[in-house]
Amino acid sequence: MSMSVMSTRLGSMKTILNIIWFIFGGFFLAAGYFLAGVIACILVVTIPAGVASFRMASYALWPFGRSVVQPTKGTGGFSAIGNLIWFIVAGLWLAIGHVVTAAGQAVTIVGIPLAIANVKMIPVTCFPFGRSIVPSDRIPFGYEPMVKL
Numbered sequence: 001m002s003m004s005v006m007s008t009r010l011g012s013m014k015t016i017l018n019i020i021w022f023i024f025g026g027f028f029l030a031a032g033y034f035l036a037g038v039i040a041c042i043l044v045v046t047i048p049a050g051v052a053s054f055r056m057a058s059y060a061l062w063p064f065g066r067s068v069v070q071p072t073k074g075t076g077g078f079s080a081i082g083n084l085i086w087f088i089v090a091g092l093w094l095a096i097g098h099v100v101t102a103a104g105q106a107v108t109i110v111g112i113p114l115a116i117a118n119v120k121m122i123p124v125t126c127f128p129f130g131r132s133i134v135p136s137d138r139i140p141f142g143y144e145p146m147v148k149l
Contacts, residue, residue: 014065037057052128065137066133067145098119
């Protein structure tokens with residue numbers, strides 16, 4: 001079997017999983033993150049949190065075939081402070097929501113990949129600043145995936 005046939009099949013599987021994900025939770029997660037982003041953008045001080053929420057909404061909408069990456073050399077002081085504040089205000093509660101949703105999805109065989117994708121979102125949900133979301137097959141030099149499965 002050639003590499004192009006394998007990559008086509010893998011791409012088809014990602015698309016099927018993304019469609020199932022969208023129907024069984026992705027739309028609602030993305031809508032919640034989008035709404036949080038709009039609310040955060042009302043105040044100038046919280047615009048970075050709004051941008052992070054929009055980034056997470058994009059990932060929650062279509063997660064399969066994409067990875068959350070972080071720089072191998074670290075993200076810097078402002079990202080650390082922002083992540084600490086975010087974790088206390090929203091990250092912990094969002095992570096609990098992801099765990100509960102993943103437990104519900106894992107009840108069926110079809111839902112197990114969805115539950116895994118849901119759990120993969122927890123690190124970026126808790127610590128979004130200094131992270132990027134890229135296609136899984138094109139991780140830039142100097143970056144590493146946050147979650148390695």
